[in-house]
Amino acid sequence: MLQVLKNRVYRHLYAAQLVALTGTGLATVALSLLAYDLAGDAAGMVLGTALTIKMTAYVVVAPIAAAFAERVNRRRMLVTLDLLRAGVAVCLPFVTEIWQVYVLIFVLQSASAGFTPAFQATIPDVLPDEQDYTNALSLSRLAMDLESLLSPALAAALLLLVSYDSLFWGTGLGFVASALLVVSVALPSPKPAKRHGIYDRTTRGIRIYLNTPRLRGLLALNWVSAALGSMVFVNTVVLVRSDLGLAESAVALALAGFGLGSMLAALILPRVLHQVEDRSVMLAGAVLGMGAMGAAALMSQLVPMTLALLSLFWAMIGFGYSTILTPSGRLLARSAHAADRPAVYAAQFTLSHACWLIFYPLAGWLMTVGGATFAMGVLAIASLAGATAAWALWPRHSGQPVAHSHPDLPPDHPHLAGAGPHSHAIIIDELHPRYPQEP
Template sequence: MLSILTNRTYRHLLAAQIVALTGTGLATVALGLLAFDLAGNSAGLVLGTALTIKMVAYVTVAPLAAAFAERLDRRKMLVVLDVVRALVALCLPFVTEIWQVYVLIFVLQSASAGFTPAFQATIPDVLTDEQDYTKALSLSRLAVDMETLLSPMLAASLLLFVSFDSLFLGTSVGFIASALLVVSATLPSPRPVEPRGIYDRTTRGIRIYLKTPRLRGLLALSWSAAALSSMVIVNTVVIVRSNLDLSESAVAIALAGFGGGSMLAAFALPRLLKRFSDRRVMFSGAVLGTGVMAIAAGLSAAMPITLGLLTVTWVLVGFGYSSTLTPSGRLLTRSAHAEDRPAVFAAQFTLSHACWLVLYPLAGWLMTRFGATTAMAGMAVAAILGLTLVLRVWPRTNTKAVVHSHPDLPPDHPHLTGPKPHAHPIIIDDLHHRVPHEP
C-alpha cells in the first residue's frame, strides 16, 4: 500500500490531507469547549446547530463550487480555500456571541465544501492506475480514522499547557501547512471541451450522477452507511454516559472501536477489491453493518448493554461502514470524464451529506424519545431501505462495452469512427444522455 508514496505529487497531497485533518480535529475539540464557554449547559444545542449548519453548507455550496472549479486553476483554488479556512480558524478565539460562531462555521464549512470534492477529484488524475488509486483511497480512509483517534489525544496533551482557544491556532497552522504542500505539487487541471452556462455547470455533476445506475446504487449505499454512522456518532456518548453511567474515557473506547473497525477495512480493501467487484464488496459491507446493528438491537432488548458489547458492535459496524464507502472514489472516477470529475465528486459530497442531514436528527430523536434499543432498530431499518434500493437500481451485471447507436449524429461524426457495431463503456456526457437499454 505504501508503494504509491514514491509518487511525489501524491505524497504531498496525502501530507496536505493529514495536516488539514489534524487541524480540523483540534478545532472540533476547541469548538466544544468554546460552546460551553459561551452557552454553559446549552452547549449541546449550540453544537447541534453548528453541525446542522455544517451539513447545510455541504449540501448547498458543493455544487456551486464545482461549477467554478472547471474554469479555475485547481491548485490555486485549493490554496485559496485553505487560506480562507485558516483565517476563519484565527477568528474563532475572538468571538463573544453565539451567532458569530454560526457565521464563522458556515464560512469555514463552505470553504471545506469547495475544497474536499476538488481535492478528491485530483487524486485519480495523479494516480491513473486503478490499483494505485485503490491504495490511495485506503490510505485516505486510514488518515481520516487516525485523525479521529489521535486528534483528541493531541488536543488533551496541548490543553495541559495552553488554553482551549490556542487550539484554533493549531487549526490555522494545519490549513496553512496544507496550502503550502498543495503549492509544492504540480496538479493536473482538466478543462472542459467547450464552455457551459452557470446552470449547466452547477447541475451537471448531479445530473450525471443520477443518470448513472451504479452511482444511484452508491447513493443508496451512502444512505445505509449514514444510518449506521449516525447511530454511532450521535448516540454513543448518551449510551455510555447515561445508560451505562461510565466515564468520558469509556466514550473514547467505544468510539475507538468504530474507528478501529474502519481502519481494519482500509487495510483489507486493496486485496478484497482485487478478488471481488466493487458492488459485491460495498454491498457486503453494508449488509454486515446493518446485520450487526439489527442483532445489537435484539440483544439490547433481551439483556443490558455492556461497554464490551457496544465496542465489539461498533468495531463490526465500522468495518462494514468503511467497506461500503471507501471504494466509492473508484465508481466516481469510472463514471465521469476527467473534466467532469470535480462536478461528480461534488455531487457525491452533496448527496451523501444530505443523507446525514436527515439521519443525524432522526437518530438523536429516536434515542431521546424511545431509547437505545429502538434507535438501533430504527437505524437498522433505515439501512435496510437503502440496501433494498441498491438491488433495484444497481444491476448485478457490469458490461464493459455496451452496443448502442447515435441516430442524432451524422455518420461521419468523429465519435462514430472505428469498428462496427458501435460499442464502448457508457459514461454520461454530451453524446450519451442515458445508459442504453435502461428501463
C-alpha cells in the same frame, strides 16, 4: 499499499490531507469548549445548530463551487480555500457572541465544501492506475480514522499546556501547512472541451450522478452509511454515559471500537477489491453493518449491554461502514471524464451529506423518544431499505461495454468511427446524456 507514496505529487497531497485533518480535529475539541464558554448548559444546542449549518453548507455550496472549479486553476483554487479556512480558524478565538460562531462555521464549511470534492477529484488524475488509486483511497480512510482516534488525545495533551483558544491557532497552522504542500507540486487541471453556462455547470455533476446506474446504487449505500454512522456518532455518548453509567473515557473506548473496525477494513480492502467487484464488496459491507445494528438492538433486549459488547458491535459497524465508503471513489472516477470529475465528486459530497442531514437529527430524536433499542432497530430497518435499493439500482457488471447506436449523429462523426451501432463502457456526457438500454 504504501508504494503509492513514492509518487511525489500524491505524497505531498496525502501529507496535506494529514495536517488538515489534524487541524480539523483540534478545532472540533476547541469548538465544543468555546460553545460551553458562550452558552453554558445550552452548549449542546449550539453545537447541534453548528452541525446543521455545516451540513447545509455542504449540501448547498458544493455544486456551486464545482461550477466555478472548471474555470480556474485547480491548484490555485485549493490553496486559496485552504488559506480561507486558516483565516476563519484564527478568527474563532476572538468571538464573543454565539451568532458569530454560526457565521464563521458557515464560511469555514463552505470553503471545505469547495475544497474537498476538488481535492478528491485530483487524486485519480495523479494516480491513473486503478490499483494505485485503490491504495490511495484506503490510505485516505486510514488517515480519517486515525484522526478521529488521535486528535482528541493530542488536544487533551495540548490543553495541559495552553488554553483551548490556542487550539484554533493549531487549526490555522494545519490549513496553512496544507496550502504550502499543495502549492509545492504541479497538479493536473483538466478543462472541458466545451464551455457550459452557470446552470449547466452547477447541475452537471448531479445529472451525471443520477443518470449513472451504479452511482444511483452508491447513493442508496450513502443512505446506509449515514443511517449506521449517525447512531454511532450521535448516540454513543448517551449510551455510554446514561445507559451504561460509565465515565467519559469509556465514550472514547466505544468510539475507538468503531474506528478500529473501519481501519481494519481499509487495510484489507485493496487486496479484496483486486479480486472481487466493487458491487459485491460494498453490498456485503452494507449487509454486515445493517446486521450488526439489528443484532445490537436485539441483544440489548436479551442481555445487559456492556462496554465490551457495545464496542464489538461498533467495530462490526465500523468495518461495514468503511467497506461501503472506501471503494466509492473508484466508482466516481470510472463514471466521469477527467474534466467532469470535480462536478461528480461534488455531487457525491452534496448527496451523501444530504443523507447525513436527514439521519443526524433523526438518530437523536429516536434515541430521545424511544431509547437505544428503538433507535437501533429503526436505523437497522432504514439500512436494510437502503441496501435493498442499492442491490436493485446497481446492475451487475455495470462497467461492461453496452451495445447502442446514435441515430442523431451523422455517419462521419468521430465518435462513430465509421460504424453505426457500436459498443463501449458508458460514461454520461454530451454524446450519452442517458444510460442506453441494451438491445
